[in-house]
Amino acid sequence: FMQNMLVPPTEHELETGFQSPFVIMNAGVFPCNRQTAGMTSSTSIAVSFKRREMVILGTQYAGEMKKGVFTIMNYLMPLMPKRDLPPADRALPLHASANIGPDNDVSIFFGLSGTGKTTLSADPKRELIGDDEHVWHPKGVFNIEGGCYAKTIGLTREKEPEIYDAIRFGSVLENVVFDES
Numbered sequence: 001f002m003q004n005m006l007v008p009p010t011e012h013e014l015e016t017g018f019q020s021p022f023v024i025m026n027a028g029v030f031p032c033n034r035q036t037a038g039m040t041s042s043t044s045i046a047v048s049f050k051r052r053e054m055v056i057l058g059t060q061y062a063g064e065m066k067k068g069v070f071t072i073m074n075y076l077m078p079l080m081p082k083r084d085l086p087p088a089d090r091a092l093p094l095h096a097s098a099n100i101g102p103d104n105d106v107s108i109f110f111g112l113s114g115t116g117k118t119t120l121s122a123d124p125k126r127e128l129i130g131d132d133e134h135v136w137h138p139k140g141v142f143n144i145e146g147g148c149y150a151k152t153i154g155l156t157r158e159k160e161p162e163i164y165d166a167i168r169f170g171s172v173l174e175n176v177v178f179d180e181s
Contacts, residue, residue: 001062001065001172002024002065002066002069003146004146004172005065005066005145005146005149005172006066006069006144006145006146007142007143007144007145007146008146020052021052022047022052022053022054022069022072023052023053023054024053024054024056024065024068024069025053025054025055025056026056026062026064026065027055027056027057027058028059028060029058029059029060030057030058031043031057031058032044032057032058041058042057042058043057043058043059044056044057044058045057045059045064045067045068047068047071047072049072049075054068054069054072056068061174062174063149063174066132066133066145066149069133069144070093070095070133070144073093073133073135073144074093077090077091077092077093077135078090078091078092078093088138089138091135091136091137092135092136092137093133093134093135093144094108094110094133094134094135094136095110095111095112095132095133096108096109096110096111096117096132096134097109097117097118097120097121097128097129097130097131097132097134098121098128098129098130098134098141098143099121099122099123099126099127099128099129100126100127100129101125101126101127102125102126106129106140106141107121107126108134108136108141109121114151117131117132118131118132118148118149118150118151118163119160119163122160122162122163123162124161124162128148129141129142129143130143130144130145130148131145131148131149131150132145132148132149133145148163148166150163150166152167152173152176
């Protein structure tokens with residue numbers, strides 16, 4: 001799932017200073033121990049930057065892995081490649097969608113989940129950069145995701161043709177109702 005969701009590093013990036021990856025352990029519906037001090041829910045998403053690990057307990061929502069990676073990027077990207085960069089040279093992670101026009105003009109759409117970022121960025125006259133997780137850098141805007149994570153509730157070809165037509169063999173669908181009729 002995650003190999004489909006994120007942009008993989010290039011061979012050059014792997015050879016030139018790519019740090020060891022974070023390990024994501026997703027236990028699905030296996031609950032966390034509510035008897036643990038400070039634990040008030042059976043769901044937990046915990047990150048250790050020291051051990052480079054993320055542990056997800058008590059949820060079947062696969063998007064928690066993607067959101068967890070975005071949490072990690074929120075912490076790390078402003079510090080890359082060096083901690084002592086002046087603010088103007090740092091990278092800014094964004095919960096936003098983005099597209100680019102024919103004149104290389106970039107539009108960025110900010111919003112909470114489910115507020116229409118994907119719909120706004122899916123403009124037939126512009127190229128989609130991505131619909132959810134980006135980094136704004138002095139050299140431009142780039143997508144952390146390897147695709148689009150569109151909500152399918154109420155999706156129709158008439159309302160959102162670009163998103164509707166993107167669903168084809170190889171698409172990952174989550175939390176959808178299957179109707180055999």
